[in-house]
Amino acid sequence: xxxxxxxxxxSAPVRTGTAxxxxxxxxxxxxxxxxxxxxxxxHLEVGEGEFxxxxxxxxxxxxTLLNIVGLLDRPTxxxxxxxxxxxxxxxxxxxxxxxxxxxxxxxxxxxxxQDLRVRDNVEIPLLYRRLPRGExxxxxxxxxxxxxxxxxxxxFPAQLSGGQxxxxxxxxxxxxxxxxxxxxxxxxxxxxxxxxxxIAILEELNREAGTTIVMVTHDARLAERTNRIVRLxxxxxxx
Amino acid sequence: xxxxxxxVVWNRKRANALILIEVLVSFLVLCVVFSIAVHYAENWRxxxxxxxxxLWSVTVRIPDRGSDPLVEARNLETSRALxxxxxxxxxxxxATPAPNAxxxxxxxxxxxxxxxxxxxxxxxxxxxxxxxxVYPLELVAGRWLQPGDxxxxxxxxxxxxxxxxxxxxxxxxxxxxxxxxxxQGQPRPRPEAWQQRKVVGVVKDFRKTGxxxxxxxxxxxxxxxxxxxxxxxxxxxxxxxxxxxxGAFEESLLRSLRSVGPTWQFEIKSVARMRASxxxxxxxxLLIGATIAGFLVLMVGMGLLGVLWQNVSGRxxxxxxxxxxxxxxxxxxxxxxxxxxxxxxxxLGLGVVLFLQVPLLGLVxxxxxxxxxxxxxxAVVAILPFxxxxxxxxxxxxxxxxxxxxxxxx
Numbered sequence: 276x277x278x279x280x281x282x283x284x285x286s287a288p289v290r291t292g293t294a295x296x297x298x299x300x301x302x303x304x305x306x307x308x309x310x311x312x313x314x315x316x317x318h319l320e321v322g323e324g325e326f327x328x329x330x331x332x333x334x335x336x337x338x339t340l341l342n343i344v345g346l347l348d349r350p351t352x353x354x355x356x357x358x359x360x361x362x363x364x365x366x367x368x369x370x371x372x373x374x375x376x377x378x379x380x381x382x383x384x385x386x387x388x389q390d391l392r393v394r395d396n397v398e399i400p401l402l403y404r405r406l407p408r409g410e411x412x413x414x415x416x417x418x419x420x421x422x423x424x425x426x427x428x429x430x431f432p433a434q435l436s437g438g439q440x441x442x443x444x445x446x447x448x449x450x451x452x453x454x455x456x457x458x459x460x461x462x463x464x465x466x467x468x469x470x471x472x473x474i475a476i477l478e479e480l481n482r483e484a485g486t487t488i489v490m491v492t493h494d495a496r497l498a499e500r501t502n503r504i505v506r507l508x509x510x511x512x513x514x
Numbered sequence: 515x516x517x518x519x520x521x522v523v524w525n526r527k528r529a530n531a532l533i534l535i536e537v538l539v540s541f542l543v544l545c546v547v548f549s550i551a552v553h554y555a556e557n558w559r560x561x562x563x564x565x566x567x568x569l570w571s572v573t574v575r576i577p578d579r580g581s582d583p584l585v586e587a588r589n590l591e592t593s594r595a596l597x598x599x600x601x602x603x604x605x606x607x608x609a610t611p612a613p614n615a616x617x618x619x620x621x622x623x624x625x626x627x628x629x630x631x632x633x634x635x636x637x638x639x640x641x642x643x644x645x646x647x648v649y650p651l652e653l654v655a656g657r658w659l660q661p662g663d664x665x666x667x668x669x670x671x672x673x674x675x676x677x678x679x680x681x682x683x684x685x686x687x688x689x690x691x692x693x694x695x696x697x698q699g700q701p702r703p704r705p706e707a708w709q710q711r712k713v714v715g716v717v718k719d720f721r722k723t724g725x726x727x728x729x730x731x732x733x734x735x736x737x738x739x740x741x742x743x744x745x746x747x748x749x750x751x752x753x754x755x756x757x758x759x760x761g762a763f764e765e766s767l768l769r770s771l772r773s774v775g776p777t778w779q780f781e782i783k784s785v786a787r788m789r790a791s792x793x794x795x796x797x798x799x800l801l802i803g804a805t806i807a808g809f810l811v812l813m814v815g816m817g818l819l820g821v822l823w824q825n826v827s828g829r830x831x832x833x834x835x836x837x838x839x840x841x842x843x844x845x846x847x848x849x850x851x852x853x854x855x856x857x858x859x860x861x862l863g864l865g866v867v868l869f870l871q872v873p874l875l876g877l878v879x880x881x882x883x884x885x886x887x888x889x890x891x892x893a894v895v896a897i898l899p900f901x902x903x904x905x906x907x908x909x910x911x912x913x914x915x916x917x918x919x920x921x922x923x924x
Contacts, residue, residue: 367843371837374839392525
């Protein structure tokens with residue numbers, strides 16, 4: 276682990292192990308003519324139960340970093356470990372169940388399926404676990420209750436406000452009880468009041484369920500509420 | 515998971531309407547094409563009821579045909595001599611007067627109204643007793659026409675099995691008169707007692723109109739060669755040749771016929787050659803129709819492929835999301851195909867209900883109802899793998915994109 280990382284918030288929960296470990300990670304996007312370095316020499320260790328924020332200007336590699344941690348993208352160089360297991364060399368068929376069980380995603384643009392009701396959207400990760408329908412439904416309803424949207428289960432996303440949509444996205448991310456929650460600018464499309472609500476939910480998840488959270492944000496005020504901040508610039512880890 | 519497919523399909527009913535219509539149109543086009551194909555294949559498969567090989571048609575042109583009974587009597591006498599000359603040749607097995615040879619494209623029909631006020635038309639063929647060997651026909655009940663039948667006080671008639679079923683249903687037709695009615699369902703007896711037809715025999719179905727046509731109703735009645743008041747001089751004969759008779763016999767037969775009727779004109783044709791011309795004339799439009807139908811199906815298929823492609827491409831972001839949430843490529847492809855199958859089954863169900871109205875409402879009465887059932891089944895069997903095939907490639911393309919890129923897809 277890179278020891279230069281700064282823990283800016285001293286209220287972090289007690290760490291019992293490493294949730295994510297990136298060692299010497301680099302990501303280069305190559306086309307016929309140009310080569311773009313998105314990440315270079317990133318060393319990062321995220322402890323279990325930690326709430327970490329990643330900051331940096333646009334194009335600094337924050338989302339790329341999150342995609343690599345979330346097993347949506349593969350590094351050009353370096354190694355990725357999730358809960359002590361090396362991810363390099365695993366096939367798509369092996370990575371998919373890991374994404375399903377270990378990782379939950381919250382996106383800036385929510386990525387809800389507009390043609391599915393709220394409850395059906397939240398159930399999606401459970402579809403790939405072959406759970407009985409009743410169990411899926413119960414888990415989805417519990418997740419929605421947790422984010423305060425029990426009354427909106429039968430609505431379609433278009434019938435909800437931005438904050439409500441993001442809460443649905445959080446419910447979908449936590450419905451499978453993942454070890455790690457990755458949030459890519461979860462408040463980017465929300466006003467400050469709704470943003471605060473969302474961060475409060477994430478904090479509660481981190482505090483009460485011990486979920487490890489890695490959040491990409493531009494908002495320094497929100498980042499300060501997390502245990503630790505990692506700063507990126509031009510694909511390099513600067514803090 | 516099936517419930518999820520159904521929910522997605524139902525909730526996207528507007529977006530899916532285009533695919534549903536495309537599949538429905540493809541299905542109906544295929545149903546029509548297959549109905550025609552099955553109809554002709556079924557017709558081709560059925561026995562003809564006669565043999566066209568070694569069979570010749572002799573057409574006679576009688577110059578002084580008219581209403582003068584003396585002339586008609588003289589013509590009938592010449593016809594008797596002509597039939598004797600035909601039968602006298604060692605190359606000829608048997609011969610009969612018979613109007614309109616098979617495959618000639620012409621038929622003589624008689625129509626009667628039954629008690630149910632439905633008009634039944636049948637091929638009406640006056641022949642002499644030897645005709646059963648000329649075609650040859652297969653007797654299934656009763657007897658064939660015999661000498662003396664042309665002078666009875668009724669007209670003995672031999673009918674085909676399908677005509678017997680149509681008129682008498684399951685009852686035994688032998689010895690039964692064929693009762694005729696007018697359009698209002700009132701009995702209409704024949705003016706002369708000897709014209710009353712009575713069934714004496716039943717033969718297997720007789721498909722004089724050829725392999726591609728439906729099975730017509732058929733009836734054979736005695737051709738009088740003695741009484742001009744009952745039958746006019748026949749103008750057409752069928753000649754059954756001994757196997758192996760060469761085409762050169764035509765010249766010698768013609769000479770023999772001219773010696774009997776020097777003022778009459780004769781035309782001799784091989785029924786096998788007439789069949790070849792008939793098939794050529796009938797198959798060419800069918801081939802053209804099949805080619806057009808093939809192109810139509812191809813165009814519909816291309817349209818379907820385009821619509822599916824557009825539909826799947828429009829879901830790239832959703833596909834990225836599903837993969838981020840833990841679906842493998844195979845699961846995403848299975849979902850795309852599962853939804854497609856759900857949608858296709860819906861369209862096919864609708865199509866089957868629509869298409870089966872054709873036989874149920876009797877819109878095409880000359881085609882047997884089971885043909886439509888078979889065609890619908892064939893269309894279902896053809897369209898399902900086709901639709902799956904159309905969905906495979908767009909599905910494969912959609913899952914080939916990395917989930918991280920797919921999520922950013924606009």
